[in-house]
Amino acid sequence: MRLFITQFRRDLVLAVRSRSDAANPLVFFVLATVLLGLGTGSELVPGVIWVLALFANVLAVEGVFRRDHEDGTLEQLLIHAQPLFPAVVGKLAAHWALSGLPVAVLSPVAAIMLTGTTTGIGVLVLTLCIGTPALTLLGAIGSALTVATGRGGLLVAILVLPFYVPVLIFGAGASTAAMLGDPVAFQLLALSALLAACLTAAPFAVGKALAISQEY
Amino acid sequence: MCRLGYLDTIDVESAFGVYCTPQNRRRGAVIRPDERANLVEDDLLVAENIRCTVGDRVLFDGLSFCAHPGDLVEIRGPNGSGKSTLLRCLVGLHEPDAGNIRRTVDSLYVGHRSGICGRMSPIENLRWFAGLTNASADDESIGAALGAVGLGHARHDVCDSLSAGQQRRVSLARLLVTPAPLWILDEPLTALDDDGRDFVGELLARHCSAGRAAVCATHQVLTTAPDAPATRAVTLGP
Amino acid sequence: MGWIKTTFHKTGSPRWFFTGSRPWVIGLYVFGALLIVIGSTWGLGFVPAERLQGNSVRILFIHAPAAHLAEAIYVAIAIAGFVFLVWRMKMADMLIQAAAPIGFVVTVVALATGIIWGIPTWGTGWVWDARTVSTLLLAFLFFGLVALRQAIERPDRASRAVALLALVGVVNIPIIKYSVEWFTTLHQPPSIEIGKKPAIAAVFLWPLAVNVLGFYCFVAGVVIAALRARIVEREAGAKWLRDWTVKS
Numbered sequence: 001m002r003l004f005i006t007q008f009r010r011d012l013v014l015a016v017r018s019r020s021d022a023a024n025p026l027v028f029f030v031l032a033t034v035l036l037g038l039g040t041g042s043e044l045v046p047g048v049i050w051v052l053a054l055f056a057n058v059l060a061v062e063g064v065f066r067r068d069h070e071d072g073t074l075e076q077l078l079i080h081a082q083p084l085f086p087a088v089v090g091k092l093a094a095h096w097a098l099s100g101l102p103v104a105v106l107s108p109v110a111a112i113m114l115t116g117t118t119t120g121i122g123v124l125v126l127t128l129c130i131g132t133p134a135l136t137l138l139g140a141i142g143s144a145l146t147v148a149t150g151r152g153g154l155l156v157a158i159l160v161l162p163f164y165v166p167v168l169i170f171g172a173g174a175s176t177a178a179m180l181g182d183p184v185a186f187q188l189l190a191l192s193a194l195l196a197a198c199l200t201a202a203p204f205a206v207g208k209a210l211a212i213s214q215e216y
Numbered sequence: 217m218c219r220l221g222y223l224d225t226i227d228v229e230s231a232f233g234v235y236c237t238p239q240n241r242r243r244g245a246v247i248r249p250d251e252r253a254n255l256v257e258d259d260l261l262v263a264e265n266i267r268c269t270v271g272d273r274v275l276f277d278g279l280s281f282c283a284h285p286g287d288l289v290e291i292r293g294p295n296g297s298g299k300s301t302l303l304r305c306l307v308g309l310h311e312p313d314a315g316n317i318r319r320t321v322d323s324l325y326v327g328h329r330s331g332i333c334g335r336m337s338p339i340e341n342l343r344w345f346a347g348l349t350n351a352s353a354d355d356e357s358i359g360a361a362l363g364a365v366g367l368g369h370a371r372h373d374v375c376d377s378l379s380a381g382q383q384r385r386v387s388l389a390r391l392l393v394t395p396a397p398l399w400i401l402d403e404p405l406t407a408l409d410d411d412g413r414d415f416v417g418e419l420l421a422r423h424c425s426a427g428r429a430a431v432c433a434t435h436q437v438l439t440t441a442p443d444a445p446a447t448r449a450v451t452l453g454p
Numbered sequence: 455m456g457w458i459k460t461t462f463h464k465t466g467s468p469r470w471f472f473t474g475s476r477p478w479v480i481g482l483y484v485f486g487a488l489l490i491v492i493g494s495t496w497g498l499g500f501v502p503a504e505r506l507q508g509n510s511v512r513i514l515f516i517h518a519p520a521a522h523l524a525e526a527i528y529v530a531i532a533i534a535g536f537v538f539l540v541w542r543m544k545m546a547d548m549l550i551q552a553a554a555p556i557g558f559v560v561t562v563v564a565l566a567t568g569i570i571w572g573i574p575t576w577g578t579g580w581v582w583d584a585r586t587v588s589t590l591l592l593a594f595l596f597f598g599l600v601a602l603r604q605a606i607e608r609p610d611r612a613s614r615a616v617a618l619l620a621l622v623g624v625v626n627i628p629i630i631k632y633s634v635e636w637f638t639t640l641h642q643p644p645s646i647e648i649g650k651k652p653a654i655a656a657v658f659l660w661p662l663a664v665n666v667l668g669f670y671c672f673v674a675g676v677v678i679a680a681l682r683a684r685i686v687e688r689e690a691g692a693k694w695l696r697d698w699t700v701k702s
Contacts, residue, residue: 006347010336017335072329073344079307079325080348087348141622145615149605159598159619162591163626166633173637190636194629205622212614216270216301216310271609272691 003081004090011094022098025060029053029103033110045114046124046175052110053103053128054135054164060099061139062156064092065147065210074147075214084207089199092140092206093133100132120178127191131171134195137202138163144209167194259284259320260398260429261306266315268301275301279315281450283398283429288420288445291433293452299433300328300402302452306431307400322349323398328406330387334376338362338386341375342393351394361392365415380407388416391423399423399430405438421445466543468685469694479679486672493665501657510574513567515662519669520564521585524592525627527557527673531599532624535617545681547613548688550620551603552680558596560673564589584635591630595623 015022032052068074081087107128108121142160146152174187261283268275275298283289291299304310306317307325332341339358346353353361362371365385367378375383384407391399399420405413413436420430420438424445432438438447497515531550538546568586569579580586599616606612689695 002347002350006344010333010340010344013340014333014335067333070329071333072327072331073333075309075327075329076325076331076345077348078309080345141619145602145619146605148611149607151605155601155605158594158601162594162598162630163622165587165591166626166629169633169637190633197629201625205618209615209618211309212611212618214304214309215608215611215614216304 001086003083004086004093007077007081007087007090008094011091012097015094015098025056025099026102026106028059029056029106030110032056033113036114044176045111046120046179047172048114049107049110049124050128050131050168050172050175053100053107053132054161054168056103057100057132057135058139058157058160058164061095061136061143061160062152064095064140064143065213066143066152069147069213074210078211078214084210085203088140088203088206088210092136092203095140096133096136100136101129104128104132115179117179119181120175123178123184123188124175127171127174127188130188130191130195131167134167134191134198135164137198137206138167140206141202141209144206144213147210148213167191170194261320261323261431262316262318263306264316264318266302266305266312266317268298268305268310268312270298270301276452277314279450279452281448283431285397285427285429286424286446287429288424288438288447289429289431290438290447290449291431291452292435292449297452299452303327303400303402303431303433319398321397323400324349324391324394324396325400325402326387326390326404327402330383331390332375332383332386335374337372337374338367338378338389339371341386342389345390346393349394349396353393358393361389362386364392365389366411381409381412384408385412388419391419397428399428399432401430401432401434403433403435405434405436466541466545468545468548468689469692471545472682472685472689472695473698475678475682479675479682482671482675482678486668486670486675489664489668490672491668493661493663493668496661497658497665501661510571511658513571514658515665517564517567517571518662519666520560520567521589522666523669523673524557524561524564524589526670527553527560527677528592528595528620528627529624531557532620535620535624538617539614539621544688547617548681548684549677550599550613550616552684553677554596554599554603554616556673556677556680558593558600561589561593561596565593582638584631584638587634587638588627588631591634592627595627598623 029052032055033049036048036052065074068077077087078084104125107124108118111121111124112118139156139160141163142156143152145159146155149155170187170191174184174191177184177187259282263282264280266279267277279302281289291302293299301310303325304327305312306319307323308317308319309325331345332338333344336344339355339362342353342358342361343355345351346358359368359371362368365388367382367385367389370378370382375386378386384404388404404416408416417438420432423430430445494515498512501512503509503511531553534546534549534553537543538550565586568589572581573579599620602619603612603616606615686695
């Protein structure tokens with residue numbers, strides 16, 4: 001737990017300190033929403049918001065380990081964090097708190113901008129709150145695999161977007177169903193199951209990928 | 217004398233472990249069982265027959281050495297001979313292609329990359345490091361460590377604004393924050409001024425005389441302190 | 455148990471594999487091609503036109519084996535990834551490197567033939583059907599394996615990263631499939647149920663089986679040939695390879 005808190009606090013402080021970095025996914029999300037509002041109608045709104053949140057997520061998570069790799073704090077983390085699991089989770093939790101969470105919090109505004117109604121907005125926020133941490137955990141695998149290459153960007157997107165598909169399907173499915181007034185329990189449960197699976201398995205894969213990246 | 221990639225000389229001053237004699241060098245420095253028996257007892261680090269390659273090139277093969285309490289092991293060799301790779305093997309960041317590495321105690325590593333986050337202050341960096349290594353360091357002892365490396369006045373500055381030498385001092389302050397019996401240092405004198413070099417020398421002398429050990433990759437004379445520790449050199453081939 | 459260990463070690467030796475595998479390549483090429491010719495001639499020339507789909511059903515004799523094979527290749531890659539990460543067996547890594555682009559091509563063939571078949575049958579080239587979507591995602595996974603290897607400069611590091619990605623991918627495939635299936639049952643029930651395996655008539659089944667086997671053999675031959683090329687690339691300069699070249 002101490003490792004989790006140590007890493008979580010550090011990354012939170014760093015993210016708050018470089019505000020524009022932390023704001024990038026959020027600004028992207030808003031900007032894309034506006035563009036979509038200008039360009040399309042309103043039937044598909046929850047799905048569209050989900051896709052945007054997903055892209056914002058992949059853009060943000062792509063560089064989550066890069067600076068740590070460059071300044072050597074990543075290698076210190078790998079040497080000393082025993083076990084590595086809580087430290088990785090702490091790092092990603094801090095990352096999510098300033099990328100996924102703001103998007104989830106802001107999504108009602110986007111939904112109202114695009115639909116003009118408030119039906120199903122609670123479910124939309126809930127699915128984003130459950131779904132985006134799963135996305136961050138999955139995306140971190142791609143980010144960790146590419147951290148030593150110096151180029152992430154599109155490559156990370158290609159690597160992880162296929163893995164995002166289940167989260168997108170259930171997240172967008174639940175939000176759309178809620179807007180139409182259909183039951184959503186199954187999708188929410190499936191989404192929670194995905195998050196639980198990601199939370200238990202992904203940090204191990206991330207740790208392994210980071211260890212590989214530090215090999216000479 | 218120099219066979220490509222092979223261990224070439226070892227053991228300068230110490231009576232401990234002549235692991236790699238000219239006779240057995242060609243076979244890859246085998247430790248005979250009777251030799252090993254009296255060596256593993258109290259050593260902090262044992263490397264046995266390790267081999268590292270980069271692509272097709274063999275950096276070293278059959279390399280064996282150990283670090284006893286009180287030892288300062290110097291890893292020497294020209295650029296590209298695998299000094300950094302060897303140290304990364306010792307600390308567990310890199311897995312050698314063959315051989316065994318046993319560490320019996322906690323170790324600290326100061327590498328080429330500082331391990332210091334540029335957007336945080338020295339004190340924040342060390343606080344994070346203490347949390348990472350589970351060291352019971354409060355702000356006071358961290359401040360003392362920074363004072364000892366000569367950065368007491370800059371403890372709240374952002375590390376990006378510090379010079380390269382000052383950043384290296386912050387890295388070295390980690391050695392004071394977290395107690396560990398084994399230090400693994402990659403070119404610890406880089407970017408340091410004369411003062412800093414003397415400081416590192418004293419630090420190493422004090423560390424080793426307390427029955428602990430250090431492994432350093434270096435091109436320079438590490439310590440000229442009067443109570444210089446038992447120095448052994450592991451020289452890597454070209 | 456002894457023979458398992460011996461086989462494992464032998465397969466792990468590039469030299470043993472390289473010197474012994476040439477007849478296999480030729481054999482698999484010939485046998486696979488023969489089966490494909492038989493199966494395709496049978497399927498294209500002698501099987502009656504399907505009641506609902508007419509002659510367009512015949513492309514399934516290519517499509518179904520390719521789709522089948524694509525998944526098999528990915529599973530093989532993932533197993534090789536596991537072997538490489540655990541035992542550091544170089545051959546496993548070379549197998550991944552050789553098979554990934556081939557898997558990508560096979561997946562694209564499956565998708566392309568699927569689209570060609572879909573246009574007259576479904577009235578559209580693309581349907582958000584579970585199998586279609588997961589095959590497309592499989593193509594991305596193959597592409598990712600190739601792209602990641604190219605992106606990482608250090609070959610040994612690239613090998614391990616790719617092996618890990620392959621493993622992560624194979625864990626995800628069932629989840630992706632399940633979710634897409636759920637998605638499609640809700641949104642878009644398949645337009646036509648024909649083509650599902652249990653419903654297939656025996657006249658179609660036999661040439662299809664021959665073709666599936668033929669595809670497996672032929673692509674196995676291609677993979678082994680690509681693997682041999684990788685061995686030459688990586689072991690260039692090894693003495694045994696020079697001796698072998700001189701000898702033959």
